[in-house]
Amino acid sequence: MRMTRGSTMAKGSEEFPVLAGTGGVALGEARTNHAGRKAILLVRGEDDTLEFATLVATMGITIVETLHQSGPIDPRGYFGKGRLQDLADELTSRTVSSHPWQQVDLILMHTNASPRQLVGVSEAVGVEVWDRVRLLLSLFTSHASSLEARTQVRIARMQSDRTVLRELANQETTGERAGYGGAGSTALQAIIDNMNRELLHLRKRQKKHAIAQSERRKQRSRGGAMTVGLAGYTNAGKSSLFLSLSGKEVLVKDKLFSTLETTIGRMEASPRVLLADTIGFIDHLPSSTLDAFRATLAEALESDLLLILADVSDHPEELERKLFTSRNEVFTRFYGEEIDEEFPWQSVDSSVVHHVLTVLTKCDQATDEQKEEGIATVAALGLPEPILISSHSGEGMQKLKDTILLHLFGPPRDLLLLPVPAEGGRAVEGLVSDVYDAGLVAKRTNHDDGIVELRVWIHEHALARLLSHSRHRIEVK
Secondary structure (H helix, E strand, O other): OOEOOOHHOOOOOOOEEEEOOHHHOOOOOOOOOOOOOOOEEEEEOOOOOOOHHHHHHHHHOOOEEEEEOOOOOOOOOOOOOHHHHHHHHHHHHHHHOOOOOOEEEEEEEEEOOOOHHHHHHOOOOHOOOOOOOHEEEEEEHHOOOOOHHHHHHHHHHHHOOOOOOHHHHHHHHHOOOOOOOHHOOOHHHHHHHHHHHHHHHHHHHHHHHHHHHEEEEEEEEOOOEEEEEEEEEEOHHHHHHHHHHHOOOOOOOOOOOOOOOOOEEEEOOOOOEEEEEEOOOOOOOHHHHHHHHHHHHHHHHOOOEEEEEEEEOHHHHHHHHHHHHHHHHHHHHHHHOOOOOOOOOOOOOOOEEEEEEOOOOOOOOOOHHHHHHHHHHHHHOHHHEEOOOOOOOOOOOHHHHHHHHHHHHHHEEEEEEEOOOOOOOHHHOOOHHHHHOOOOEEEEEEOOOOOOEEEEEOOOHHHHHHOOOOOOOEEEE
């Protein structure tokens, strides 16, 4: 893979061989469609490659062969030097029409490789190389549709690329003085400097977006709206649940990372409850990469109630791993807190900070044994007792809706709206309209004497305002 230097290179240079996987360096030229590509997967030991293979398949890439090597990981090339040479020789022979590797143009490493390892493997095999992080970044690039998502992905890619270019620069200048007489700079350093300038620009743009997003949250809060955030491992069913709760069309696919930006919608029939669907979590994503999505995650995590989702139809060990990752991403990485047996989960009658519900999704696809294992796993991880649901069959959905409203508003209140008194005043329907604006009406009963009785989910502050402005025409039953 080569890159035309253009404006990013030192003057007088034409072309520079770029380490495969550093597509973000070619400003604006990152490939977004990888469907149909063929790859070789390198694995040390007996690691489980199922999730990695699923990520690869999501991008339309075919793994032609998986190569394993036992023993400790080589710090320079992941595989040993001899095994890498064998791989390079075999790749050289792939031009033969009958060779099974004929169309292979990508090497995948089942690890979060160090810059040194990426450089070592790339130099040894001579084709494009991705580790787990670069696979994820390429997937993010393919799925980023909004300006917000593209900015976040661009920052993450460039931060990752910069570490590799610094390794290349260090190797090029080892034992030498940079530039003529030690006073100049290398072409690689010129690229890094340009990357730093673009990163600064992108972070300013992202900061403006985060500020605007924060201001919108404050405006919604001042208007009396409450937010329910959806968080969890990628492909846990967040978008499906969002659609079921709101009726709003969002991208729902059985693919990893189909959602990269925040989607806001109202909970169905509730003008005061908003839902925030955002990017999913995944194991071992570097802090610097996840930080690029911090503003997007804030929309869901800085909510009045957070739902942590997991797929109960997963194998018990997979469910535990994914719930553990989600829990740590939310509390350890985002909130900077550790969970223990005394962790203060929000309950209906308490006033602690953390308002969290655990939701086990896709229960229509799970066996009774899996459901029992899921409930036990949630308890073992110190998370709140779960609610089991299916967004498709509707199982458990009414219980979830009622529990959400109970956590946000407390028990529903029965209000009596009195008819117009003899001295005159607003019509009863005007008061009914006020109640609908302030809360979520669950039931209405019209009495023969003109009194309207409403059962309503309503925050106590909103109720207090409603009563004070009703001129004693609204009473709590």
